[in-house]
Amino acid sequence: MKVTSHELLPWTEPAFDTFFSSQKRRAHAYMLxxxxxxxxxxxAQQLAKSLLCQEEEVHACGQCQSCRLFESGSHPDLHVLQCEKRMVEIEDLFAIYxxxxxxxxxxxxxxKKPSAVIAIDQVRRVIPDINTRPHLSACRLILINTAExxxxxxxxxxxKSLEEPPPDSYFILISHDPGRLLPTLRSRCNRIDFRLPDKQQAILWLSIQLPNHADISQLLRRASGxxxxxxxxxxxxxxSEEEQITQYMLKLAHKQTDPASAAAVMIKNSELIIILxxxxxxxxxxxxxxFTSQNTIxxxxxxxxxxxDLGNRINFRELYAFLDKxxxxxxxxxxxxxxxxxxxxxxxxWQTLCSVNNRNKPI
Ligand SMILES: [Zn+2]
Structure with missing residues (x-):
């Protein structure tokens, strides 16, 4: 069986296991x-996929028809409510649903702008759909992202639906700020709290995501953990660093700035290792x-x-020699x-390399 649990962030795994270990006493509404x-x-995505999976294992099998439809964004038993703004701005699986x-x-x-509100129309339209039997899986899910x-x-x-839930249904509400929700809504959901992970665990995870980053601890501090x-x-x-570097490398190539000034600006904004x-x-x-300059697109x-244009003026040997430097x-x-x-x-x-190659070819 293919286990997909590795997609969960490590600090959320215990909550996931707890959810499935209390299978018999499962509530019908949860708030993350x-x-x-x-x-x-x-x-929420892993939870939904696992609850809908036809293999009924803790972790979704990734192989059954349900898992396949889930991934392709067309599972008939997953109903997602989002505001238009979130859907437009965040390209994830829920945006497809x-x-x-x-x-x-x-x-x-x-x-003029996409709405930032989940309106009553949206809730009213989902209700009839969840009062029918599940089409494919053993249950159906209504996911609200985000409840506030x-x-x-x-x-x-x-x-009203939370008070008299249809059988075989789960409501999953995601909330970044539960304090803004109606107390009655909060009290009808079993709450799963997400807290800051242990610092060492966060650093380890970030080191895997950003293997070349010079100072993960400082980065995590800037992001409040x-x-x-x-x-x-x-x-x-x-x-933004890439944009700035591109700009200065081109200016140097075109002799629109000198190396000392360019280096001073770059070092002011970043660390040497990151610049290099x-x-x-x-x-x-x-x-x-x-290499691919013949490609018209x-x-x-x-x-x-x-x-x-710039690349074509410098030969490969010189470009590689500079890359080595x-x-x-x-x-x-x-x-x-x-x-x-x-x-x-x-x-x-770099500037010398570009000047030598441009001696007879003014830019
Ligand atoms: Zn499956």
Whole structure:
């Protein structure tokens, strides 16, 4: 049997096991409560998949018809209520299920922005669907992501169903802020609390996700100990760093700045090892584009076109030699070396390399 539990975040595994160990006394409504970024959505997905799985094991088998339909976003016994805004902004499995119960199209068209509210219409439309027998699995699930997006009318309407739940149904409410929910709604749900994981466990998990990150502890601190937020910060940061590095590498190639000034700006915003790592990634992108420059789709993109042009002016041997130099600097980056001078030295090499190759080809 293929076990899919590894997809759960490690600090949420005990709660998952507890849920299934109390199988005989299972309630019909659960609330997954806690800060965003602690793994509630992944937990809810695994919980739903496992409850619906036809093999009826603790962890979804991943093979049966139910598991397959679940993954493809078309399980007939999973009903997901979300607001339109969440559906548009977060591309996950639930966003594939959500359109079925979105508000009426005419109402949506009148708005300038996607609605951030789960409206009573949405709850009213899901109720008849859950009063029929399950189509495929032994039960059906109504998942509300997130419960505080329901307006008061929607919440009251849901309350009625929670008071007289249809047989073989589970309600799973995700809430980042349970204090905002009607007390009556809260009291009808069994609560599963998500708390900050142990620091060591969070660091270990982040180290696996970000194997090249220089300071995981500091990253976790910046994210107030919330692992998924830390991951998001690292990804955002990497993205803006990449943009900045691209900009400076191009300016240097085109002699629009000098190595000392570029190095000063880069070092002010980041650590040497991260800068060098980003330059490595950028160079490998340049090399990749140089290899595939015949591909018309790639060269139609304006940003790629600039890189392809640059790559085509430098030969592979020189590009690889520079990549080696950057790798060597990276090896030394944690040693007793002046980061500014080290970076400047690499950037001088880069500008020289571009100038030599452009001697007869002004940009
Ligand atoms: Zn299955």
């Amino acid at each position: 409560a806690g800060h965003s970024g602690l793994g509630k959505t992944i937990f 959500a359109p079925r119960y979105l508000e009426d199209e005419n109402k949506r068209k009148k708005r 997006d329901m307006n008061i009318n929607a919440a009251n309407s849901l309350l 919330i692992p998924l937020r830390a991951l998001e910060l690292a990804t955002d940061r990497r993205h 790592e980003t330059i490595q990634l950028w160079l490998s992108r340049l090399i990749r584009l140089k 790639l060269s139609e993109n304006e940003a790629n076109k600039i890189l392809i 950057v790798s060597a600097s990276k090896q030394l980056a944690s040693g007793p070396l002046d980061p500014l001078l080290a970076l400047e030295d690499d950037l001088i090499s």
